[in-house]
Amino acid sequence: MDAKKFENIVNDLSDLKKYESLYHFAKNEEPLPSIENLTTIVEDIKKVLFPGFFGQSELKEETINYYIGTKLDVINRSLAEQIRRGFCFSCNKSDLNCIDCEKRSKEISDQFISNIPKIKSLLATDVIAAFNGDPAAKNYGETIFCYPSIVAITYYRIAHELLELGVELIPRIISEMSHSKTGIDIHPGATIGEYFFIDHGTGVVIGETTIIGKNVRIYQGVTLGAKSFPLDENGKPIKGIARHPIIEDEVTIYSNATILGRITIGEGATIGGNQWVTEAVVAKTKVN
Amino acid sequence: MDAKKFENIVNDLSDLKKYESLYHFAKNEEPLPSIENLTTIVEDIKKVLFPGFFGQSELKEETINYYIGTKLDVINRSLAEQIRRGFCFSCNKSDLNCIDCEKRSKEISDQFISNIPKIKSLLATDVIAAFNGDPAAKNYGETIFCYPSIVAITYYRIAHELLELGVELIPRIISEMSHSKTGIDIHPGATIGEYFFIDHGTGVVIGETTIIGKNVRIYQGVTLGAKSFPLDENGKPIKGIARHPIIEDEVTIYSNATILGRITIGEGATIGGNQWVTEAVVAKTKVN
Amino acid sequence: MDAKKFENIVNDLSDLKKYESLYHFAKNEEPLPSIENLTTIVEDIKKVLFPGFFGQSELKEETINYYIGTKLDVINRSLAEQIRRGFCFSCNKSDLNCIDCEKRSKEISDQFISNIPKIKSLLATDVIAAFNGDPAAKNYGETIFCYPSIVAITYYRIAHELLELGVELIPRIISEMSHSKTGIDIHPGATIGEYFFIDHGTGVVIGETTIIGKNVRIYQGVTLGAKSFPLDENGKPIKGIARHPIIEDEVTIYSNATILGRITIGEGATIGGNQWVTEAVVAKTKVN
Amino acid sequence: MDAKKFENIVNDLSDLKKYESLYHFAKNEEPLPSIENLTTIVEDIKKVLFPGFFGQSELKEETINYYIGTKLDVINRSLAEQIRRGFCFSCNKSDLNCIDCEKRSKEISDQFISNIPKIKSLLATDVIAAFNGDPAAKNYGETIFCYPSIVAITYYRIAHELLELGVELIPRIISEMSHSKTGIDIHPGATIGEYFFIDHGTGVVIGETTIIGKNVRIYQGVTLGAKSFPLDENGKPIKGIARHPIIEDEVTIYSNATILGRITIGEGATIGGNQWVTEAVVAKTKVN
Amino acid sequence: MDAKKFENIVNDLSDLKKYESLYHFAKNEEPLPSIENLTTIVEDIKKVLFPGFFGQSELKEETINYYIGTKLDVINRSLAEQIRRGFCFSCNKSDLNCIDCEKRSKEISDQFISNIPKIKSLLATDVIAAFNGDPAAKNYGETIFCYPSIVAITYYRIAHELLELGVELIPRIISEMSHSKTGIDIHPGATIGEYFFIDHGTGVVIGETTIIGKNVRIYQGVTLGAKSFPLDENGKPIKGIARHPIIEDEVTIYSNATILGRITIGEGATIGGNQWVTEAVVAKTKVN
């Protein structure tokens, strides 16, 4: 290519004003969260949650605590760093106080570490739900080792915990990792109770303000979405309004059903496959 | 974090009794099947099935047999090792006889190698089906090189063969690899005839006991599922019952159709998009 | 395994005549396009399109042009090589003129580089559409960094540009990379206007001859497909006929709707979730 | 190349009888020790010996024990495996008892782990010797981090310990790793006391039966070699005879000096640069 | 191994007081300089010094400046980070001021970048010297591409420049990288003029306070060392005293010669192989 023409293209593409929304300039020289590092962090958390299944597979009772301790310390450090980068990404203040931000990142990471046992307890129920929910499952271990449901719920429970602790950006990155792997799209803002199982899973969408109780089972292609969302005076969507369904305990939702809006599906109800539901469903009823 | 608090978290997470179902302790010091090694094995099998497309792309007629021979020997050795690990994973006997198990693993791997030509013959028909089934396809090579249908069927035919030979766990791992890549979820237990084509494919689910004839074509979002599954006296699903459809030869099933239960879709029938089918369909009819 | 038996299997699998359609012999000793190299090329193009988000995250205004210039030069060289391999793959002429082919590959790559600013301008509108279309989005950067919609549209716009320039095979490879990551299957032949947004996205299919206007928004599971396709005298599909919908400006299509055939969805129309549409829709109407 | 000619070359090179001494056939299907794994093992041992210098550089007092415990357990397991392979390499018995061999390998590895504190104590003296011996050294840490002397002695002390425990082949592999890195060739059979320092080091040779006392300092190019070695009735060298020098405490040997044969260099002696010494040297004298 | 015994070993090896000199605790949470990163930095500097030889080998005149600019910016940033770590490593002050230290690191890195053209000019003379000094050399490019002399001098000139700018630890790390690759040990403190050539090189030692003029040529095994070094009242060597030779312009020193002490080898002198020189040599004389 002609050298001058090449230079013009370079200059066009380097023109910060022309494509303003497409550039990210590091604030305070802080890079973006690293997708590669976050991938490692999530994989390390999985090693702590399901010892013997991922990574170090020759676990022994006598030495397991050394492995757990090392992994937790590594996770704690890396996560604090990524949390800080997430804050930097979203930071708009000209008077930002980076030292406080670093301290807060470490505190959040410490708090996350403290909450891993809670996540582990929840996942123990999800593993049982997967085994019980699928006649093809041979044992608990098989569901941990290769079920997309367990992948999706593990990522969700981690991302949700981080969101609850006030972490920016990272929960969404983690949920999209899981979405890409499994085809299951669970927004980290959703609330999901224990013993949750998704069979097959591809195409499942669970929106930001969804609330799901205990012992809920859903199948591939199920949408728990918003019916519509109100716009502000500029025609932009108003952020953060509760707009997704409430699914009570013991509900089953079969494949490709769509449930839209802030409606309640009552305890023990069953929603048939392909159903389109935009109004509340009474407890223990079936929608076919 | 406070050192004592950290130690408490470590101890909690190292407590084998507390989260019993979430740990895997290697039996007989044998690690779990390696997802990384299985990935390599499947990629190597693909190099043997479709020479020149994957890996070594500068194939020559004079030397092809050296490459095929080397790959087969490598596959045979690695696969025997993984098969053995799969048996260890599922092994419950206290009186397990590891030497017999190792011998059996090698025999199964040998048998699998012997069956690769059969798999190759079947895939040759699937490639033709993909080319004929998609007006956008330019040539056979394009379908081999980048169609998710060919990815999914290749993984399925490998996994199914291993399952037929009595291999534990690994068939499911391979089918989930394919599911993650393509959004197509074919249980390795399903039986699928020659000339099979899935267009687009995301969201397709083909259940464990499904039987599919020859020349069948399906589209994205199709479910061949179970209508319900009987529970045992403890409320647990009974494993292994035939509960998915029988699809006879020459059937076409359009996008997002759902076919549930042990019903037969007769030869040459056509199921329209979005249809919900729970009863048998007579041969050569159309369901719209 | 018995050495003789092993040799027989090797010979069977090396038999070029037996499985003719499954082999690729390099023409003119030219290997196939490399999926690994194409992955790097697309990642490099993303670094140029969204500076600071991917790869080099500590961008400074003073040095950005060096990075852009280097990346463009690397892309230009690698892409020309891959384009040439794509031509070789499809090449059938016995009298092929490789020197002209190499020259043409470089010219196409040069032309692609010249068109990157156009692609960048279009993507700037897609980023705004994603932010405005999702109440859960916090800022433009978040959509660039982790929305599958932006992944899918970026890959599509690159693949479409290459297809327009006459590149063989590679556009389809790039679209399948995106399909695998996101579950969104956009054929590079489709035409898509500015401000395009796909929410969640898993299961979306946009066929080869689809035409989409400006400000169109679609949701997960939407199919813009062919109703049927005519066969030639040999019963093979006739390639290249316009057979997918035309979606005019300002249209919204909700989740899992299916629109089939060369029909027009008029400007500003709304298609409800789960709808099955095979006839034209008048502008500004709603289909529920 | 002509296919037949190529086949002939392949057959010649595959002819086991023709080049018998150049083939290694795994005994009992056991591969050779892995240089890659041994490299990792030695690097891991260095992380335990010099915490904070190699690998995990952000050490904290509260968590150091988790890291040490994990590394030791990993080393123990990998080393046992490599020790076993070393025995297999040297194994000539037709009636070999592999189970005993595996057990012995684990016991040796356990014993090595138990002796790491002893190695660490010795190396602590070598670090002080390096700092005191080189006016250019700034602090202890610098010698640990980048002095070839410390590299060579660390590898030596590990290899020597393994040799003492009866390990086959591996000590020599480790000593050649060090030789390649530093140009210092210390046979693992040599005996070397505390506070040992080699300045610059390239070209140093310390033979198999050398005995070195405490506080010895040597410079580049020094040879502690054999003067000659007796042959057996077949004209082959008799293995294992004491044939290298004894260097007593507090000796200094300057650059390129050569000391040959089973002679004693008495306590506190100094050997000048380039000296050729083949007879015993009295304590506290200087050879110039 | 017995769990309690294992724990005791872990505790022994984690005992900070017991092996005090062998631990490195990060000051201010700052890790040690990374040998891996420094390796990359030096390789990148080589790409800037010898464009087209290392890394990007398809250089074009029209785009070279983009590559140089990008590499320099990458080097500048990475180097500043490593310089800072080097300061942290050596930092003893309890009242350390990290912000000033970071600023100083950046200034030094900027200064180093400014001095690269000077280094490049010197190396251009060394390349000519290598070509003229070795009858076996075919062209300049061959010496750049594979002569250990050019490797050693390049590393030395980089390390020396960094030492001159006050950088801690890193110059020694770089010189030991070169020592390990080439067997040539040049202390970064030495001063070496233009047109310097070392033939073969293994075993060469050039001490910290050596001064070498222009057009000097030396061969393998040459030592430019200290004769002795004075000890302080504690018997420790006094650091930093001029104790190595001064080699004036046009001197040639043949293989394995040893020159010790702060003596001057006069302009144009020749030192024969294996010579042992501890007294000044008059200009234009030969020592045989």
Added chain:
Amino acid sequence: MDAKKFENIVNDLSDLKKYESLYHFAKNEEPLPSIENLTTIVEDIKKVLFPGFFGQSELKEETINYYIGTKLDVINRSLAEQIRRGFCFSCNKSDLNCIDCEKRSKEISDQFISNIPKIKSLLATDVIAAFNGDPAAKNYGETIFCYPSIVAITYYRIAHELLELGVELIPRIISEMSHSKTGIDIHPGATIGEYFFIDHGTGVVIGETTIIGKNVRIYQGVTLGAKSFPLDENGKPIKGIARHPIIEDEVTIYSNATILGRITIGEGATIGGNQWVTEAVVAKTKVN
């Protein structure tokens, strides 16, 4: 750094005229030989020369020919490519005929493949020499697996063969790889007979025109060099003159001996350690 200043440094370093000898511009767009690829080629040749020792360590008699055939084909192809690059590097003709050059490269590579059995036969003698020459050697396998002598001779025999076949640049690259690993510097132009052994080896130099007979054994630090080399009318060394020693059969040369000039060391002679020899030595005599 100030942006303008930075730009000036970039421009200076991009100034092709200023540092002319330091740039390599690819001729005919052909990159330099790749050190990475050559490393792989040499490692692959070692796998063919010493089956079971390097790489595939679980060799079986039944399948060895597939591995040898595949490796040879891979080597042949990669080597032809590197040979061509070597010619491009040295190519000065403006009317270069690249098609002939490519053809010649392939022919040379074919010829090299044909000569591998000859190299293998020679190395079989070197392995025996190493075992017989070192009382510390336990078996043939140990010398193959970890003796620097075998590394150096293997690289030398490969490089020498390539040089004999007229390959440019690559023989020197290979010999420097070996020099860096072992400290043994053998010019590929030297001629070395069978049963050659170098003990320890660091610092050995064997010059370009050296001729070595059969059953020769040398020790560390031995130089077989040029005494001086004649200059042409411009004061540049005349290339290619025979200037290194001839060492006849059965000669032993002990450590650090130096033999300079085109002199003959007669059959069966012994040269003592540290000797400086510049005149011919009569057969069967000892120089001490």
